[in-house]
Amino acid sequence: MANKKIVIVGGVGGGASAAARARRLDESAEITMYEKGPNVSFSNCSLPYHLSGLIPDADSIVMKTPEQFHKQYNINAEVNSEVIDVDAQQKTVQVKDVNTGEIRTSAYDELVLSPGANPIMPKSIKGIDKSNVFSVRNVVDIKALQAYLTDNQVSDVAVIGGGFIGLEVVENIAQTGKKLTLVEAADHVLGTIDDDFAQLVHKNLYDNGVQVILNDGLAEISDQHITLTSGKEIKAQAVVMAIGVSPDTTLAKNAGCRIGVTGGIEVNQQFETSIPDIYAVGDAIEVTNMITRQKTRLALAFPAQMEARDAVDHMYGRPVQNQGVIGSQVIHLFDLNVASTGLTEAACKQNGFDHRSVTVIPQNRVGVMPDTSPIFLKLVFSYPGGEVLGAQAIGKSGVDKQIDVIATMISMHGNISNLTHLELAYSPWFSTAKNAVNIAALVAENILNGEYQQVSISKVRGLVESGAFIIDAREPNEYAAGHITTSINIPLSQFRQRLDEIPTDKPVYIHCQSSQRSYNMVRALNNLGYTNVTNISGSFLELKQYEYFKDQTTDRKSILTNY
């Protein structure tokens, strides 16, 4: 049998994984990987860290050179080589040498498309083609941006788009002392978390000197400033576009491959396109969300690598199952970490899923240990079924762990009842005895059982404005250090002696620092016959963070004192 000729388009995450996997399965295959850029196999997720100098040498982001591919794996990694055409009948591709313009034809038995996605650079924005406008997709991009910032002594940078790449670029450039402005079209950054949790991120950006502009877009770019859709002018000598990516489907369309409803390349359970012997993987394809069963796109490294492996496995007759994705992600942002998995509340609403959520704020480790910090954890679950649907976590430490545990639970179709008793590794050094996920699940179980009522901190401003009866269940010294303006201080340690101060004829709302004391008071009052008592989920700890950014950046009246 003749040696199998495998041609791979794209030499980064998916492409490089496909090539290496093919070699492991078949020593005799002729494997060629064409990459239009000058580098293969680089860690694109690491690119922003060059901007702060954390990764001083941008070339070190390249993990394997074409020479290493050749020597170690006998793989032809051809850089500066753009595949511009596919003849699916003849099973050939046309490859253009990007430097010389020379075009040659190469035959394949199996073709793997892993072209990735391109940063969206709308032509409608005036000045989008100017030399001070950048995107961050590869090593060339990041070197160009870094050189521009340095060579032109740029002092003000605007980053357009508050997704992962945008935020990482903001963080890394901000650390070099420049003045950053982040412009986001939606009402909050990071579509992977809900509005309430996003306020914590806004606060973090604000605290780190970043100007955050929401609900606004980029209209025009000049040399020294940008103009937003609102008309606002922002000083900026350099602009980084990070509003999103669009799947690179030019070649796939050209080959006749079907494109899915989301604009990504359509693939079947084996990552085959609609054209025989052409596979597609990575950021360019359309995937299925495992939870919603809706088509979607997901530009993440791990799925791309696994899709590539699966495609090659199928090429060699191995069983493969494209099970879809749940979407798990984490970002480091100054001294904060933000992680999430599965569905947000917003996504549940969008899909018409009846759901509930709980927010708990345990410490990352036992309180008596030094350097403890709170973990803000939101758990989203179906109602009334209690299936775990998603989670978001924000904190200085340990949030990736909590989210990974919940991602595992979602993948295994776990229920809240599976999380309450889940035995995780505990030592005071690493966590609390009941881990954050256990605590969240126990609260969720209460909600599923209808054991008490809760209200989100996003409703507190409305409660204050409508004159609701709000009890602060903390101790007097905590109350004195800052509280909701209209709240009444009845500590958990005193309420049994002060029941006459708690009305029975109107709704009563209770909070404390992290909802634990207020929860105990709510249960006690319910047991005492109070019928309309509600716990304020997230309590003062989340409320302070939630209100902060808007309090600082608008002229509205704060509902909190002394903070």
Added chain:
Amino acid sequence: MANKKIVIVGGVGGGASAAARARRLDESAEITMYEKGPNVSFSNCSLPYHLSGLIPDADSIVMKTPEQFHKQYNINAEVNSEVIDVDAQQKTVQVKDVNTGEIRTSAYDELVLSPGANPIMPKSIKGIDKSNVFSVRNVVDIKALQAYLTDNQVSDVAVIGGGFIGLEVVENIAQTGKKLTLVEAADHVLGTIDDDFAQLVHKNLYDNGVQVILNDGLAEISDQHITLTSGKEIKAQAVVMAIGVSPDTTLAKNAGCRIGVTGGIEVNQQFETSIPDIYAVGDAIEVTNMITRQKTRLALAFPAQMEARDAVDHMYGRPVQNQGVIGSQVIHLFDLNVASTGLTEAACKQNGFDHRSVTVIPQNRVGVMPDTSPIFLKLVFSYPGGEVLGAQAIGKSGVDKQIDVIATMISMHGNISNLTHLELAYSPWFSTAKNAVNIAALVAENILNGEYQQVSISKVRGLVESGAFIIDAREPNEYAAGHITTSINIPLSQFRQRLDEIPTDKPVYIHCQSSQRSYNMVRALNNLGYTNVTNISGSFLELKQYEYFKDQTTDRKSILTNY
């Protein structure tokens, strides 16, 4: 209906949890918690951290005082109150005031036993009752030990028992500059990990100046030294006993409760003992291992808290399911973290479970980021079924996360195939794109599929001694910096041109730094028709650590050069 009288014996993990849960479910219950010591509700797991001064004030380890229990929860927490007798017919307990000796009788409707476990202090050891002998069970113990070390200017401490408490005590005292000796009766510390991984812990202890003595026991304690079973004398002015705990079943036996085969109090699915209206929870009870279905005991904080909650829930007619335990644990030791869950290989053998294991050593985050460090991860799984049975992880960072993910998978009866594609949160800051658990599962899948052969690093010495053909697949500069004495250096980047050096008539063993390059070479050779090629799992990175402690502490000949 009269108020329910709930009496709880023991005021720490299980006891305090039971009391708080009872109050949440029933505002009118009369809840009394008797604790024979002077404190309730302290974090016993945090005790060792007082010895290093990380927790400067031992009293801060107490999380809630009797006064707080009273004020916040209307719970009577009676300290220095030992329950010495139970009359299950009359439903009363006899309580002795530890200070005055006074005895009173207290009635109960429901009794919860949470007496914990006592440190084992064998009377057969001469001098066990001396004033320089300590155990670590409560705040009184840790204050006494700390005071003794300081007041007597102790310079040498012997810790007997290399379990979690023993190791934490060693670490914390060692940090004050004293000379520590650890004596362990088994051939390695930590029964929760296998021998090969324990060598990494031995190395860590050795590197931190701790004298580690294995396969030996304590025979006699003197003022200035101890004598071991082997006759060896060790300088030590203070001795900490940490060889294990035995469940405190005195009261349960007294009440007529059945004791299980492991010596713990027998309980049913609802944590009821064999005597009506008497529950038992925590370290004193016998539990069932969820994986082996064998009875066992597990002295850990989280299970105790959940058992207590469940017992009270059942008391109030709520559904409860005692599903057993898997055992998840983690310990911080100098600059190393050691975590594990489920079964070790040794436990699999003991239970007659056909199993396989893989060891992988990925970095904790993307290699191009600063401060990366390896995670040694062993995954244990059933053969041929591929059920995830257990895992062990050692590293400077991130091991608790990997183990918690695998613990979740075990709890959900996950298979290796569920781990390969598991979508965890990735950013270069936090992990590699394929997380450590993904990588381990992919290797495990290969083993299940019989795709190649592997051998554990514990076999390498035998291979060297028997003159086996061992290839070092690293680059020449790596080989020069240290290698297996008898190995031949044929780098992955050269082997295709040097096939004539690789014999076909005898077994060939291959390793590299972390098994990734050797794995690729093994697959290629298999594909080229070599039939007896074996990958050395764990490779040089694990081998160095595995051999180190014995190389340093015995006069055997090393099988490694230059290290």
